[in-house]
Amino acid sequence: MKLKGKLPFFIIAMLAWVVIISSCANMGMPAGGPRDSVPPVLLETSPEYRALNFDKDNIRFTFNEYLQTDKISEQLVISPPLEKRPLIKTKSKTLIIEFNEDLKDSVTYSIDFKNSIVDNNEQNPLKNLRFSFSTGPEYDSLRVAGRVINAFNLEPNEDGSLLVLHSNLHDSAVFRVRPDYIAKTDEEGLFMIDNIAEGTYNLFAINDMNNDLMYNEGAEEIAFLDTLVIPEAHFHAEADTMVSGVDSMLVLGHTHFSPEPFYMRFVMEDIFEQYVESTVRQSRNKCFFEFNESIADTFSVNLIDHDASDWQLFEYGQNKDSILMWITDTMVSRYDSLYMELCYTQLDSAGMPYVQNDTILMHYADPKVEEEKKSRRRGKEEEEEEEKPEPIPQFTWQTDIPSTMELNGLIRFVSPEPVQSFNTSMLKMYLTADTLKNALPINVQEDSTKYRSYSISYDWEPQTEYSFVIDSAACVNIFGISSKAFSKGFKTREEDYYGSLEFDFSNVTMPMVVQVLKNNDEEEVLRQKSFTEDGTVLFEYLAPEKYKVKVIYDANGNGKWDAGSFQDKVQPERVAYVQEVIKLRSNWSESHSWDLTPDPLFSKNIRDKEEEERKREEALEKQRKEEEEQRNNSMFRPGDTGSGAGGFQRR
CATH class of the missing domain: 2.60.40.10 (Immunoglobulins)
Structure with a gap:
């Protein structure tokens, strides 16, 4: 009776001892099983692969596990194409594709699942599964x-x-x-x-x-x-010479497809279909028109409700698909609403040109501005309004001159409105350290690709400070408004900051354009040069960065890439890339030889060796840490208890 009464205490003590021993021998977290990484296995199909005389309304694929069907409807390709989309469903582990139309007679159908077959748990894809059958007695292959x-x-x-x-x-x-x-x-x-x-x-x-x-x-x-x-x-056919001891030789071989x-x-493809995309009257004297195609020199605007001559000035965008129209006649610009007729060339259904006329209303209303009035109390006299005289209006130059000028950089400045006269002798540049302010010789150039834009190029000295000045009233626009005074100081970089890139081209058979691009997906063009024969092309004063390099096989010699035309059966112009990212360092020159024999495969496999090395080192470091963690965890496995209750082994 005494032993029976103490039995529960013995059971509790035994359980406590087991828990203590287990916790000492298994100090790490329990690990789960390996992750399922095996794709679904196809066990059976109905009909069989390459079946003939198929006449059913569905096909079935049985797998070893359950599937997800979300991607199948998106990626499934059936050829020849069906008029109606098939119904895709599952029954247990069987995928069923049910046709919603009669299949063509004596036709071989191909079904391409791409990578859409995935299991239900881990979504492991069965890659590139294809199936085919014939509705007739012959199989097309x-x-x-x-x-x-x-x-x-x-x-x-x-x-x-x-x-x-x-x-x-x-x-x-x-x-x-x-x-x-x-x-x-x-x-x-x-x-x-x-x-x-x-x-x-x-x-x-x-x-x-x-x-x-x-x-x-x-x-x-x-x-x-x-x-x-x-x-x-x-x-x-290929005879198997390794077979011996038989009367007939085994014949093997392979099928070559061409x-x-x-x-x-x-x-x-650039298809000419002209129409007006947008029109807006941005101010009383400025209207903007945007077209979907270049309008070249075929554009004109007529006033409908007013008579005026020489009342406008056109500025075309670089691609001639947008136009700024300046209203130069103040008698016209004072009207809030102007009805205009736009005239431009269009093509009819036969491809013949004709003049299209569109009537539009261009409206503008002045923004409401509260007039500020100032008053002064003089003694006990009544308050009087006193208006300050209006200042003489002047426009401000638009410029983005940097504080640090590149050694091949340009000074650029833009007038906000069309220029009537510009006295370039009122522009001065001198060394900041020159106390006598001796003017340096400069040449002001008008930009032919951008209206109202001017630039100054100069053979800059490295690590030198310059001052650039435009005197007041150096320029007068078409509305008689003069420019404000402008001044800007800047310094140039040291010459050792830059790198250079040189290419030695061979097998040049047509005009070519070589471009230095930003190392990103957009591949923005930073520099480009044209050449027509074998030889070297040098890019100087490049910042120490990573670059991509591309060439255009400029067959028509217009200095840009052209897309060709399906209508005219003209293929797009070829391009090719240097197959590695070029990293320039400061005070360093890179030289590359480039054979421009056209690549029939149009290869583009640009390697960033520095990035590859970084990823390799990261992978090695990750592997090292995993191995170290594995060694540490192995010291706490239940089976390696050694001589102590805690599971440590003596080495």
């Missing part, structure tokens, strides 16, 4: 493959491009006819259209924004080939 990239920067389309293959060889087919076969590019721009029947085709890549499988000119990007596509397959992969470049 020809294919066309390649890569599609942007012609301007050689980058693939992030959202994927649509490849369309047409047996209708008319030029208008891509605009009006659904294609015979389709495919989509992956994240690298690669594509393959398979299960194609024998024939002759046109191949296009389009950025199908409205999902109609056709090219919408001027709204979507397009890439095209200069040749027809005739897919073929040839079996090349043509070779295509490398296509898409562009947004």
Whole structure:
């Protein structure tokens, strides 16, 4: 009886001892099992792969685990394309694609899932799953493959491009006819259209924004080939010489598909369709017109309700698709509302030019301003209003002269309104340290690409302070208003701050443009130079930064990249890049040899070696820490208790 009464205390003591021993031997946190990283496994299909005479209304794929179907409807590509989207559903571990229309007779269908098949738990993708079957007695197995990239920067389309293959060889087919076969590019721009029947085709890549499988000119990007596509397959037999001891030799081989992969470049084609995008009257004497196309010299404006002559002055934007109109006649500008007729060239449906006339109302109202009145009390006299005389109006120069001038920098300044007269002798520049203020020889140039803009270039001395002065009334605008006085002091950098970049070009067969770009996704052009023959091109006074470098194969010699034209069957001009990021250091010169033989693959794999080294070092450091943590944790495993209750082992 006494032992029976003490039994609960023995049980409690035993449990406490087990807890203490377990906690001493397992000081670390318990680790979970390994993360599932295996994609779904396809176990069975109905029908079988490459089945013939298929006549059902659905196909089934059975996997070893449950799936998520969210991405399938987005990425699934069925070729030839269907009129109606199929219904996608699951039943247990089986994926069902149910067709909502009758399939074409005696046609081989290809189904490309891309990377949309993922498991339900960890979303591990089953990559590049393809399936095919035939609704007739024959199975088509020809294919066309390649890569599609942007012609301007050689980058693939992030959202994927649509490849369309047409047996209708008319030029208008891509605009009006659904294609015979389709495919989509992956994240690298690669594509393959398979299960194609024998024939002759046109191949296009389009950025199908409205999902109609056709090219919408001027709204979507397009890439095209200069040749027809005739897919073929040839079996090349190879005897296995390793087989011996048998009467017949084993014959192996491989199938070679042609043509070779295509490398296509898409562009947004510039289609002329003129219209007014916006009009605004910014002030009483300034109106702004914006067009979607360049209007060249075909633009004019007529007043409808008023008679006036020589009442306007036009300033065209750099691309001639925007216009500033200055109203120079004060009798016209005083009207709040002006009805105007805009006249510009348009093209009719046959491509013939005609004059388009648009009537618009340009309205402007002065902002309400409360007049400030000042009064003074003199003795006991009544308060009187006293108005100060208005100052003589003058305009202020617009300028962004920096405090630190680059050694190849320019002084730039802009008049806010059109200039009537400008006395450039009233501009002075001198050394700040020169107490006698001896003027330095300068040459003022008017900028031909930007209205009312002027610049001064000078052979600056390193680490020197300069002063720049514009006297009052040096300039008078078309409204008779003179300029205010302006002065700015600045200093130049030391020469050792800069680096230089030199290229030795070979195999130059046409006009070329080489550009130094910012090392970012936008690739802003910092410098560029043109050349027409083998030799060296030097860029001096570059800041110590990272740069990309690009060349344009300027076939028409106009000094810029041109997108070509599908209408005129002109491919976009080629571009190429230095395949590494160039890092310049101060007081350093980089030299590179560059063979400009055109690259048929349009490669762009720009490596940043410094960034790669940084990531490699980070990975090594991460690995070192993980190994150190693993060694520390191994000292506290339950099985390594050693001689002490705490689980430490003597070494």
